[in-house]
Amino acid sequence: MSHHSDNQGIGRMHKAITVAVLQFLPSNLHHLVESWMQPSSIALAAKDTGAGIELGWMTYTTTIRIENVPFKLIDTASLFAQVSAWLIEHDNERTRLGSDESQILIDTEKVDDDTIDIDIDVMFCELISMVGDASGSIDFDGQRYTLTTPIFRVADSIDITVGTTDD
Numbered sequence: 001m002s003h004h005s006d007n008q009g010i011g012r013m014h015k016a017i018t019v020a021v022l023q024f025l026p027s028n029l030h031h032l033v034e035s036w037m038q039p040s041s042i043a044l045a046a047k048d049t050g051a052g053i054e055l056g057w058m059t060y061t062t063t064i065r066i067e068n069v070p071f072k073l074i075d076t077a078s079l080f081a082q083v084s085a086w087l088i089e090h091d092n093e094r095t096r097l098g099s100d101e102s103q104i105l106i107d108t109e110k111v112d113d114d115t116i117d118i119d120i121d122v123m124f125c126e127l128i129s130m131v132g133d134a135s136g137s138i139d140f141d142g143q144r145y146t147l148t149t150p151i152f153r154v155a156d157s158i159d160i161t162v163g164t165t166d167d
Contacts, residue, residue: 011037012149013091013124014062020086021064021120024079034065042128052131052148053140057096059125066118068111076118080106083120096125 018035025033037060044056083104087094094102105121129148130138136146 010058010126010128010147011060013126014060016090017062017083017086017122018064020090021066021079021083024082025066026073029066029069029073032066032068034067036063037061038063040123049129052129053145055128055130057093057125058128059097059101059123062122062124064120064122068115069118070114071116072114076108076116079118080104080120083122087122091124093125093127097123 014035014037018033021035022030022033039058039060042056042058045054046056047054087104101123105119107119107121109117111117130136130140130145131148132143133146134144136144138145138147
């Protein structure tokens, strides 16, 4: 099985939620959107999975800022609902965050009678994993590695045994 780096090793949720917001907004507003990551912590928990090395979990905040939005062109309640729905559907690691961390923080500021600025802050927790790569940039335990999107192995089948135990 060959592995390749798709350069989505860290920040894949940041990129994906930004795309989701852009898809919600009319294309003529896309130039008003800025998005960035603010890393906050990495919890180390190195583990060799056989398919690569899991280094640990990175927690970070994505900020999506939409400036000078003509609020007649955008239904902010629907935007916030879309972000919420996207997170429920796509972020399988939200349970790793504390209750405060898992909240979506929203700030709106009136610019003038027709426009507002919108800030949406969303915290994510992502697995940092890497695979062996002779030309990789990461040196670990005497070998070279490249960051990768985590590979999750899914069982093709499962055997379930139902029985009783005699005491």
